[in-house]
Amino acid sequence: MDNSQNTVEFLSEIYRGAKMGVQTINNILTKVTDNNIYDELKYQLRSYEEIANEAYSEMLRRNNEPKDISTLNKLSAKMSIGINTFINSNPSHIADMMIKGNTMGVTGISKSLNAYNNADNEIKNLADRFIKLEQDNIDRLKKFL
Incomplete structure (x- = not known):
């Protein structure tokens, strides 16, 4: 796969990961x-919105449009949040749920970073910022545990 295709696919992964963070938080905020x-x-x-917007802009700059999160994944996440927060919506439980999601984000983007190692350095830097964001989020949420 050429560098251009690697970059586009990698940007899509970053975009979907950040959009999942946006959607998850929007669902949780109501609880x-x-x-x-x-x-x-x-x-x-x-x-998350900043990362998603930057990835989206980069995709447009490359004459591509990122694929959004699948409807099934959106619905699954929303139902999971609904069930989990119905059972327990205290700050410790919310923080624990978010930390698990942040950890999945770090893992997913790290795998993509390794898989798309021929992507543009600019996009690798965006992925690094996304990973740092996820790790910072984990650290910030620990005070609620």
Whole structure:
């Protein structure tokens, strides 16, 4: 696979990962009653939106449009959040759920970073920023455990 195709596919992975973070937080925010974790999640939401927008812009710049998250994945995530927060919506549980999602994000983007090692350095740097964002989110959420 050529460098251009690697870059486009990698950008799509970054975009979908960030959009999943946006969707997850938007779903969780409707269940949160604690102002402190609510504010933290709003902060994280803006960070995911920035990464998603940057990946989207890069895709457009390369005359491509990223594929969105599948409807099945969106529905599955929404149902999982609904069930988990119905059972327990305290800040510790919300933080635990988010940390698990952040960890999945780090793993997914790290795998993509290794798989698409021929991608443009600019896009690899975006992936590195995304991984750092996920790791920072984990650290920020630990205070709620």
